Amino acid sequence: MSELVKKESFKHVSYLWDDQEAAKLEGDEVALLIYRSNLLGADLRLTNYGGGNTSCKASAKDPLTGENVEVMWVKGSGGDLGTLKRSGLAALYVERLHNLRKVYKGIEQEDEMVELFNHSIYDLASKAPSIDTPLHGFLPFKHIDHLHPDAAIAIAAAKDGKKITQELFKGTIGWVEWQRPGFDLGLKLKQCLDENPGIRGIMLGSHGLFTWGDTAYKSYINTLEVIETCAEYLAQNVGKKGPVFGGKKIESLSVEKRKEQAAAIAPLLRGFCSSERSMVGHFTDDERVLEFINSNDLARLAPMGTSCPDHFLRTKISPLVLDLPADQDLTDVAKLKEQLVPAFETYRKMYADYYETCKHPNSPAIRDKNPVIILYPGVGLFSFSKDKQTARVAAEFYINAINVMKGSEAISEYTSLPRQEAFNIEYWLLEEAKLQRMPKPKALSGKIALITGSAGGIGKAIAVKFAEEGAVVIVNDNDETRLAKAKDEFNQRFGKDAFVTALLDVTNDRDIDAAFNIGNLAFGGVDIVVNCAGLSISKPIQDHTDKDWDLLYDVLVKGQFKVTQYAVSVLRKQNMGGDILNIVSKNALVSGPNNAGYGSAKAAQLHLSRLNAAELGADKIRVNVVNPDAVISDSKIWEGAWAEGRAKAYGITVAELPAYYAKRTLLNEIILPEDIANACYVFVGGLLNKSTGNVLNVDGGVAMAFVR
Template identity: 80%
Template structure:
């Protein structure tokens, strides 16, 4: 098959990203190493375009000649994406390397479709590179195709044809017989044999369409395979586009309603998200994601929503992430969502109906050896006129579920434009969802971290104590809302968190804790980003140290506005979100040893800290009925990375104690019982101790983290 170098501008529906200069940099004295390097390069390019395949979806391979480490003889080795991983970010370590001769020998002992799962364990006997990734279930699909370079992707445009009622005929006509067809079958050894048979019966084809599933394409070189893949997908996409405008009926049957304006959509979504999160977390605490992508709105506002949504998805990769079908919420876009109790009374029957449907689906389709039923709550929730919510064990999984469902929408749109959309039969869907091999993969996943599934909002967290707390919580699995009133400092922290944790662990929000609108906007951002809030840490602070006669009314008001009023309003707004979720929560107030110790030049700050401490006790007494725990951490002299100590406060304290500013850390350490300098991480550790799971029945407590100041002992 001859492949000519295309003009990148000829591609309209896919991204041509190949760079000859970068490919040339992968040159090696070992030809096999170069081919593997080009495989990784090609995989990353394909994975970078979500129109071609989703996160974690698809796989690629190449076959090379390499020396057998035992005999030194040249032998054919296949390098293929291993189990798990993502094409867009895959490295060489994400590949599995296997002897082709041994893989082909497996055909001699294959006992038939009923026993094909047992073949997966035998892949390990075919491994060439012992340091490579574990082989995936798709290994034979690549092994038995007689081509050097192979791409298996799940492009929306191709699956739209593959999921169409007459997809086989369309494929034949569109590609004039150059693309073969294999009917839907669960991935595995037998499907690999079916692909081999298709090539044998159709010599010279350039690819194979898998019914309801995806696309296989190939080439003699990495570049040939890449171009062949793009050209086939481009042709599919062009065909769909031509039919969008000429179909006998409007896309999705036309619009049944109009979306709210963007600001109104986000307002409705933010009000609703914590309620949905609570309902979806009836078994396991979930993290949410919201999108009002135009593709979503076109679908959820359409006349065909009621017909298509219950059908579910076709591609198994889509289905595994989005569940059997979405829940269409029984709400109108303009509904008043302010009455939480009334809202729950409206939603509860819909959720119970979905759970009942899911249990019936499980009971009807299960096999004697099926794994136990999993969480019966929906993953995808559609709110006509507003957008789509997804809920999962963590933010990345929730976000990826949304991406997969958007791909499913694209598939439905294309299939309906050219024919009629068909989804996987329920039994086939169940056999994928509860496949014993999938269950084994789930069982191998790492144990959740202590704060997995929890969302924390920390005020004043762009530096000092607050940033240390946010990082410790993120390290322990939480999603964090990093907030500050300093835009520059917040931007720096935002970049730091993104580099350290990626894009799914945090969001940065500007906040002024003295302004109700600013606080509400921060919680709205938290609800849109993660579905709500479970942990609130009041850490925003200010310090003014002056003798009584020098203290101004402005000083006094500023201290009480930020420390006392701010703590009150942030807690009040946080409790409102937690009550919507109905799953309890935690409030931690970072107070000070000065709440208990009388010192010089400290009337405003010390009394405000005392007010913070008693307000914490009052909140603990009131919120226990909601299972919301309120605890206090009392630090002292945490100087590192603190804006407070960078200004007049340090000078004031040094003057009060008769030492220089430079001598303050040693002075504070020397006066403690333990003789220790207190660092931001010490405060973060105390906060984690309160919320990490061992003190779940503890509220109204004060934890001193001051190195031991006897005057600050609570008892």
């Protein structure tokens, strides 16, 4: 079995081919292409997220003539090899694609050729062809892999990369100098093959690797073997020229201290990075990051930027390196802002100068001038982008770039893309067109929300609604079992990048601090805080105990106060404004029997909201209230004694409560958690940004609860 033989041959890459799985796909070249692509995409040492493309050529029937024709299936524009499906492929007639050479007039016509690919499309329902299509189409091989492995790019980005490639592979790997992907590069790949018959692959300067085979398996093995050879060569040479990255300049803080510092500074960094649009952050203190940012060569290498276009597009021209002591006391926010302001101003000016120096007459307008990658020596790496996934992937790409720099420096000298070439990629009109085709952001995209008590009931409904509208959420609860179930549900519905979880008892300062720090580390801060955690106790006044009273006021009033207090500290660091929503109750306004503790606590919550609105308006922090009533579905409040107490107060049974509450409303409606979630969304969705201190009743219409 090939699997048994080959697995032991690789130390630096993962051999994942399963003969039995592949045998099920025998005879279907496209299915084998997808299988191979998924295996390659599953190993980030082979290619990064969304990077690279694969193809196969096979015979298919022409739907018009019924004759067999050669068709190329290639990964279409966008997408990721690890999750590639048939719908993510573009299918083109090979002969028609080749015929485009007859109309190609030269490199100045590059962008026009992309539209002409449409004349070669075989499957009209397939994905749009990418700019890399001719790179696969002009090579004659049945199966082709184009990847961006760190080990190969380290050689491709080395000053002596061409010489090293020739010596390492003894002429069996060709070399094509850096050139922006497109029709002309496809022709140069074919020229390289014609001039070097029998080669097994081509290294693209500063870019990546092309390898191939007559079958899906042979292409897969060839790809692994070439990358393994590159990786082993680097492993044997790292450290021979001297310490990695010139040796260590500073020591890292301890793990706990790194997290503490990162959580403290993240909201400030996010605020600066969000000067043009709201950004979501990511933090990592990966060992590879620390080795680089703590080194003597950081100051030389970081400004150079990346080499591979995929790395560059995700991470920008260069990172911002913070000139702060790792162990600086970050509690003095005013001093810290004074230090950060000039750093960001300098970066923005650098980026504006880069744009002005490199722009063409038809270049798109300058984009966000803020950094994507921020390096804090001794602490770690922060990345900021439009959503969590993009920020996380940007960090992963920069780690790829670090790996490349480390390898290049070990065997030669690292070289990055020239700034003009980098600009031509970043502000490529085709790239701009791709950006313009992207779906419009959802209303809460770029927003971070913490909803207390969000593992069930109203809180979970709010968290779900916000996540559906594009926000990332910090799901929390004081019930560990309930929180675990909510985690599974959110992971299944929204994926790992949409949320984090925190065990939170709103009466516990440490829990509150930890929950906000979890949000700071995961996303960079917070924009929306919903005080929803609650409980109810319904008893006649003579049966109320001190314990009952203290519990109600600790959770409802003090809990709301403390969570808001912590929230304000983060919101002020960001200096982006924000929303605080308090889920109160119609009982804050309506008097009823057996309700002295709960009703008075709700009244305190309502007035506390007014007081906070009055105080925080200068910070553009809006404070508003949603007053629900009788939300029974999935609510712990309605379990046990509370429901029994309310039923007793109204002289009915517990089973009759839902109908009783609905009938007493003007609209005769049962109120659901989703109704409260919709009301919260009304406040934070962007249409009420100039409203604060308001109360929105969601109770079906209870006249006694009218505010005015």
